[in-house]
Amino acid sequence: MSEHRQAPGGNRVRMLLALAGPAVLFGVVSALVLFGLDRLSLLLEHWVWADLPAAVGADPAGGWWILGTLTVTGLAVGLTVRFVPGHAGPDSAAAELGGPPLPPGVVPGLALAAVLGLAGGVSLGPENPIIAINTALLTALAGRFFVRIPARVIAGLAVAGTVGALFGTPVAAALLFTGLAGAMRTGGALFDRLFLPLVSAGAGAVTMTLLGGTLLQVRLPPMGAPDGWDALGALVIAPLAAAFGLLGVAVFARVHSGFRRLGSPVLYTTLGGVLLGLLGVIGGPVTLFKGAAESARLLQNPGGEEPWALLGDALVKLAALVIAAAAGFRGGRIFPAVFIGVAAGLAVAGFVPGIPVALAVSAAVLGLVLAVARDGWMALFIAVVITGDVTVTGVLCLAVLPAWLVVTNAPHMLAEQGVPENP
Known part of the structure; x- marks a missing residue:
């Protein structure tokens, strides 16, 4: 986003305002894709762990059902990685949050592998695949409709929007991008670099909240003043x-x-x-x-x-x-x-x-x-x-x-x- 870092005051404000609209759109789309993926995995989870065992008279908390379901889940994910075009994207074990955009053709396989794992009881969260999916989709779509926005900016806003949707607040994305911005050696105000990610993250957080809340809804009673x-x-x-x-x-x-x-x-x-x-x-x-x-x-x-x-x-x-x-x-x-x-x-x-x-x-x-x-x-x-x-x-x-x-x-x-x- 070096363009708006180098622009003088008035031009910088106009550039930020011009990009704010796409940033809101990217945040909303990121939240909608996350919501859809999460709901799809929950529907499949309910079928695998409630409807199916009830239909066959099995105990879903029993050892054989747990072992059998996880084994079948592993086989299904392995077949997806082996045979689905794109091989379900890069290995999550070697990837951190973010990364370069994937080709759109990889998205279906990655989404299938993620949904199978989430529904099957695998001990992994949705953050890596959903960020990769949103980055790939938004980069491909924005490349056609927002051709003047650099691909790296689109990818950054997709990450910010998804992180905001995941945790229900733009603060998480702001903290994440503060670390990234702090590592840059270029000039410009820090909040200028955070402005668009905050817009995208805020739009993602609000959208996810309106759709029914975030994935991490864990709370404890107030502790009071610590000593x-x-x-x-x-x-x-x-x-x-x-x-x-x-x-x-x-x-x-x-x-x-x-x-x-x-x-x-x-x-x-x-x-x-x-x-x-x-x-x-x-x-x-x-x-x-x-x-x-x-x-x-x-x-x-x-x-x-x-x-x-x-x-x-x-x-x-x-x-x-x-x-x-x-x-x-x-x-x-x-x-x-x-x-x-x-x-x-x-x-x-x-x-x-x-x-x-x-x-x-x-x-x-x-x-x-x-x-x-x-x-x-x-x-x-x-x-x-x-x-x-x-x-x-x-x-x-x-x-x-x-x-x-x-x-x-x-x-x-x-x-x-x-x-x-x-x-």
């Missing part, structure tokens, strides 16, 4: 949670490489489905799916599960996240990381009753998202959103510092370079 002990607790919990998340990060590349040695995506996604099914049998239904609704379920009754059982849920979900992301399924890691943080935070609050639940959960979510996504702004934003209590923000701003020291030299949760898929 010194609360601050100390957060300073301990956040880095410990980050270290826990790094257990999965440390083995991720090796697990990914091990799956790829099988050669065909049909084989390694099916094996991944079997392993996810076994983990689902161990952890139960609460450890399946992307983790948003499951996090809310845990928080509805914070003291309803024993601390050791909650730690077990967190460990099973971490293993499921590593396997799902490494075995070729298409999806993101933020939503499962939130569940792991919620379970771990509730466990801490159970072990140490003097720690407020809101503080323990938000600090643990902060550490887990930081370890998995390696974005301090995103981790801080999600931790604050979960509490719904602005008073905890200051404590979390302190807690993110030792947590960042824990993760800063650790490997990222990305596949090794040179380990391609073999469609």
